[in-house]
Amino acid sequence: MTGAGKSGSGAVLSRRSLAIAAFSTVVEWYDFTLYLYLATILSRVFFGQGAAGLLITLGGFAVAYLMRPVGALAFGHWGDRFGRRPAMLAAMGLMTVAMLATALLPTRAQIGPAAGALLLAIRCVMGFSVGGEYTGVVAYLLEGAPSHRRGLVTSLAAAASEVGALLAAGISALTLGLLGEAAVTDWGWRIPFLFGALLAGSVLLARMQIDESPDFLRQRRSGTVPQQPLRHAWRHHRPRILRGFAISALGSITYYVGITYVPVFLTSTGAMTEAKALRLATLAAVAVIAVTPLIGMLADRWGRRPVLLALALASGIMPALLFALMAGGDPGLALACAIVLAALAGGVSAVGAVATAEQFPGEGRLSGLAFGATTATALFGGLTPFVSQWLLARTGWAPLPGALIAVVAVAVLPVLFALPETKGPRR
Secondary structure: OOOOEEEOOEEEOOHHHHHHHHHOHHHHHHHHHHHHHOHHHHHHHHHOOOHHHHHHHHHHHHHHHHOHHHHHHHHHHHHHHHOHHHHHHHHHHHHHHHHHHHHOOOOHHHHOOHHHHHHHHHHHHHHHHHHHHHHHHHHHHHHHOOHHHHHHHHHHHHHHHHHHHHHHHHHHHHHHHHHOHHHHHHHHOHHHHHHHHHHHHHHHHHHOOOOOOHHHHHHHHHOOOOOOHHHHHHHHOHHHHHHHHHHHHHHHHHHHHHHHOHHHHHHHOOOOOHHHHHHHHHHHHHHHHHHHHHHHHHHHHHOHHHHHHHHHHHHHHOHHHHHHHHOOOOHHHHHHHHHHHHHHHHHHHHHHHHHHHOOOOOOOHHHHHHHHHHHHHHHHHHHHHHHHHHHHHHHOOOOHHHHHHHHHHHHHHHHHHOOOOOOOOOO
């Protein structure tokens, strides 16, 4: 296939290939966000009633995230050694199977505790496949974008993931609204997962038509493809790995506590019902979709470092107050706070996507992202909703989830102050 053209900054991918790659992140975020939005229902279906079931369900979210670095290392090696395209196809194929299997699972009422074990096992498979998916897409978009639009084009992966989050929130809210809580708990929870499997299968078919990354083709022509990408990345890129870890830590905790955990927070504190919390999450996701490409353009204009610094400072100051206000139960105020939190998280994700990928040269880029960015996502994305809920249940202090965001934001500020600016032509 052809489609890569030439520009002053080197080879670029066709708009069609870039659009398909960017849109494909809808699937992974649809699935993981859906699981979190339906956590209170899934806990009853697979683990029984009570707070313990909800904690186990959130624990499953965390365990699946711990599989992301494993998948990122596996698919990162594959993508750095044999090409971005085959690795992205394999990851999407595995995601399609995992989502379909979730929709067809027997429940606790049907087979007992084994149902919960199967759910957690499938979550691990999903986490493994998603681990290689997002880093592959981000690297692919970065390597195929014009130099003066790398921030905007790469941010589209984050924007599309918000479309997935919006779909998850919208379909969850619609299913609850049309069927009612009893029917959803009985059988309706399967519908959103079936929709996800169809979506993943469609994206897989579309992805078969994309071109290979021009940077990987360059490596093949020049004979610089690493024979052992993981060893190459660890040996040559350790400072870059640490910088990517810090950036992704901030992006992960702002996203997973500031967006996806919010419906669970509102429900568990009694501020809102499940249906109202999901409707609020839907509106917040719309705000993120609007904000993300704007932040990507600002990163192209002003640079990655100043935009990240501004967002980190805001993340250190605002979230604790916003969570405290949301717990008050006022619907309008809760919506405003959720939108601000979501916009903040979307902004960090937008500039973080390009900033982390730009830390590395093409050789070993996916493996470097696996060691740094994906490991941070597992720790600060998958674990933090569980930690937030666990601490909230024991302290009753509503600002606590926002305080966790603030701690990470303050911790990464020194790294961001020293961050090399990567805006401009490829080096």
